[in-house]
Amino acid sequence: MVLRISIGNKTKDTTKTSSESTKQVTTTTATSTAAHSSSSLRSGEMKIMQNFLLIWFDGNIDKNHKDFQDYFTELRNIVSTFEKFNDVNRCAEYLRRIEFEKVFLIVSGTLNKDILPLVHDMIQIDTIFFLTRDKNRYKQLEKKWSKVQIVSASVNSICKRLNKAVRECDHNVVPVSFVPKRTSMETTFDQFELSFIYSILIKEIILETKEDDTKCMKDLVAYCSQQNISESQLKHFQRKYHRKSPIWWYTYECFLFSMLNKAVCSMDLECMSKLGFFIRNLNRQLEQLHKEQSNAYKKRITVYRGQELNKEEFEDLINMKDGLLTFNNFFRLVQNNM
Structure with missing residues (x-):
């Protein structure tokens, strides 16, 4: 038109x-x-079917734990491409190879603050959701890192924030x-x-x-x-x-x-x-x-x-x-x- x-x-x-x-x-x-x-990050991988993908970084992530499976099920209804990492360097390397899509990054666990200096300024990163049960403790991170959003560690909270971010990303991506x-x-x-x-x-x-x-x-x-x-x-x-x-x-x-x-x-x-x-x-x-x-x-x-x-x-x-x-x-x- x-x-x-x-x-x-x-x-x-x-x-x-x-x-x-x-x-x-x-x-x-x-x-x-x-x-x-x-279309893919490596030969043989599935296409990224949306203008964005979701990455979850946690140094102690347990993909088989029931809590994680509950998160995974709900989040996959929002973002089809969902990757998990427990190693800072491997996560950062994966992010560097993303060329055109935007990334929503969920950060939780003991190594949560270690990854921020490595990835925050990457152009691929749209939003970093910092998952915690004590929001007041980490509130200062939102002031220091502009892409960080502190989110309560509940499925409903992260899904609500992610849905909003996804809508904004899709809205703004039209060339x-x-x-x-x-x-x-x-x-x-x-x-x-x-x-x-x-x-x-x-x-x-x-x-x-x-x-x-x-x-x-x-x-x-x-x-x-x-x-x-x-x-x-x-x-x-x-x-x-x-x-x-x-x-x-x-x-x-x-x-x-x-x-x-x-x-x-x-x-x-x-x-x-x-x-x-x-x-x-x-x-x-x-x-x-x-x-x-x-x-x-x-x-x-x-x-x-x-x-x-x-x-x-x-x-x-x-x-x-x-x-x-x-x-x-x-x-x-x-x-x-x-």
Whole structure:
């Protein structure tokens, strides 16, 4: 999709929860920039199916202990790629080999503070969750280390924090590109990057393909199972898919949104083909809603979306005032900026 850029005051993103999804303005798009993706860290490893992964570091970690298994089960419902380490150097080395995804790091145990100086400033690290039963004792770490969050050592507490971090990461990872304003106010294809044209072609192929949804769903579940997506989520998806709308599933907190977001941003054709039936269903529902609601919006409406930009991206945005913004994803927008 191509949008006209206007520069205004900073706004707070207030995307609503899944129960309010019918009130959201969601648009399907095509982009100018395909994000990079490191499909695996070593030859033969499974793909990282989301824009992030989870690492748990504990010097005395016991993978077979019931408490850890309880954590593992719940956390795997949020992040599909979950690694465990009990050696500081091996953990740091693993982190260095991650190229494009963001990392959520859980730190606990006797060696918890030893790892912070080694990994805190790594660009791969998004958030470090410092797990403890005595939050006051380690509160000063949040002041010393900006990426550290002190979290109570309970499954509910860490899942709540991780869910929030995951949503923010997925929201901010969508790549955008800018096309300068033309004095003639006309835009030709030679202004866009080749990746933008490529993404349009891929989009058209997916939307025009005719396949049986039942077979496609079975293929998707089998594919996700091979990529270590949570079995409980896959079973839930199979049982409930036809009972809910595509927009509901897109806004629901499960593997589907993150997986689609990663596939589209990185132009992962294999994954996009597996998700093709869902992309078509979602696009079809959006077109139907647009048709039904178009009469209610005779005048132009303003919608908002907040997204983090690095310094270079922000400078590009400022310089491209009144230019065009291109991206290749479904966007969740709101009609107020509060």
